Amino acid sequence: MIFKTVRALLLAIFALLIIIPSLIVIFGSFKSDLEIYESPMSLPDAFKLDNYRTLFETSQVFTNFRNSVFVTSMSVFITLLLASMTAFALSRMVNLSAKVMFALFSLGLAIPAQVNMIPLFILFNDLKLTNSFFGLILVNIVTTLPISIFILTSFFRELPREMYEVSAIDGASIFRIYRSIALPLSKPAMGATAIFLFVINWNDLLYPLLLITQADKKTLPLAMLDFRGEYATSFSMIFTSVMIASVPMVIMYLTMQRSFVAGLTAGAVKG
C-alpha cells in the first residue's frame, strides 16, 4: 500500500515536471508577453498566430529552418552511406588493418569531437570552408561517423555468415553483396541509426556556432541564440522559436516512436 502510493507520487511528479514546461511553451507561443508573465500556465485567450507571424516577418527563421533541413538530411544520408560501407567491410575482415581501423574509430567514440574545436576551426578557416553548408556537413559526418560505424558493425556481425558465403560462391563481388544482401537486411538498424543521427545533427550547436557567422547560413539552434539576444525579455518570441524548432521532431517522435527509442538508445549502448 505504502509502496503503491509512493510509486504513484514519484511518477506523477516527474510527469508534471515534463508536462508543465511543455504546456508553458505551447500556450506561451500563442500569448503576448504580458499574458505569459501574468499567468504562465493558463490557456491562451485565443490561439492567435500573431507571434508566429511576427517571427516570420522580423527574422529569417524560415531560411534557418530550410538550412537545418538541408544540412541535417545531407549529413544523415552521407554518414549512413559511408558508415554502412565501412561497417560492412570491417565486420567481414579479420586482418590487422581492420583491427587498427576499428581501434582508431573507437578513439573517436571515447573522446568527443568537441576536443577538436580549435584545430578544426583553423583548418576550415584555411580551406575557406567557414560559412559553407559543405563544411558544416563534413564536420557533422566526421563527428557522427564513429558511433554509426559501431552500431552498424555490431549489427552486421550478427547476420549469419552463410548468407554471404552462398553469394560469394555465386561469384558476386563484395559491392554486390553489400548492396543486394547486407543493405536490405539491415533496414531496421539503418532506420534506427538514421533517427539517432537526425536528432543529433538537427540539434547541434557547437560547430554551427564556430563555423557559421552569416545570418542567412545559420541553422535553427544558432538562430535561436540570436533571437534570445534580440528578444531578450520577450519569452513569447523565444517560445515561438522553440515550437518551430521542436514541432518537426515531436511529429516524427509520435509517428515513429519505436524507431526513435531504438535509435537513441542504440546510440548510447554501443557508445
Added chain:
Amino acid sequence: MSVPAFLLYAFLYLYPALNNLRFSTTRWDGIVEPEFVGLRNFSNLMTNDDLFFKVMGNNIRFTLLVVIFQTGFSLLFAILLLKNSRGNVFLRTLYFFPTILSSVSVAMIWLFLYDPNWGAINIFFNKIGLEAFALNWLGSETSALYAIVFSQVWFHTGQMMVIYIAGLQQIPAELYEAAEVDGANRWQQFRSVTWPMALPTTAVVIAYTTIQSFRAFDLIYTMTLGGPNNSTNIFSTLIYLTAFNEFRFGYAAAQTIFMVLMILFLTWLQRRILRTKY
C-alpha cells in the same frame, strides 16, 4: 570499402587532434604566426591559473552530480515502469520526450522556469509560502551550477531509463520467484537480484552519462555562458571562451589536452571499479 570513410575521418578527426598537440606548445592569437613556447602553457595551467582549477572543480562536481542523479533516477523509474502495461508505456513515452529536444530549446525553457521574477519555479514557491526558496537560480554563484545539473538530468533521464528497462527485462523471472520463496522483501530483492544483475547496464549508463556531461556545452553556453563569476564554467565552455573570446588558441589547446586526459582517466576508473565489483 572502408577507405573513403577512413580517409575523411583521418583528415578531419585524427589530423586535427595531432594539430591540437602542436598548437598546445605555442602562443598564438590565431592570426599572426604561432610562437613556439615549449611546455610553458602547461606549466602556466598547473601553477599559475586559478580559473583553470576552479573550472576543473566545477566540471568534476557537475559530472559527479549528473552521473549520480541521472543514473539513480533512471534506475528508479525503470523499476517502477518495468511491466509493459498500457499506462507504463505511456509514461515511458512521456519521460523519454525531452531527449528529442535540442539543447538550445531545453536551455530556453529552463531560462524561463528559473527566471527570478516570472519563472514558474519561483511563482510556485511563493504560492505555497516558501518564499525562502525563491532564489535567483541562474544569477547566483551558489545555485547556478546545481540549477544546470537539474536541467541536464531532466533532459536525459528518460533516455537512460529506457536503456535500463531493456537491461532489466533480461533478468530471468525465476530469480525473483526464488527470492520471494526465500521471503525477501522488495528492498532485499533489489539488493540481491536487480542491482547485481543490472551492473553491466549500469556500466553503460554511467559511461554514456559521463561523456554526455562533458558535452553539456550547448546547455551552459545558452543558459549562463559559464557565469556568474565562472561558477558554471566547465572545460568545454572554458576552451571555447579562451580560444574564441580571448583569442589565446595555444593556451586553449593546452586546456583541451587536460580535458582529454581527464575523460580518459574517468573512463579507465569506471571500468576498473565496475569490473572488480561485478
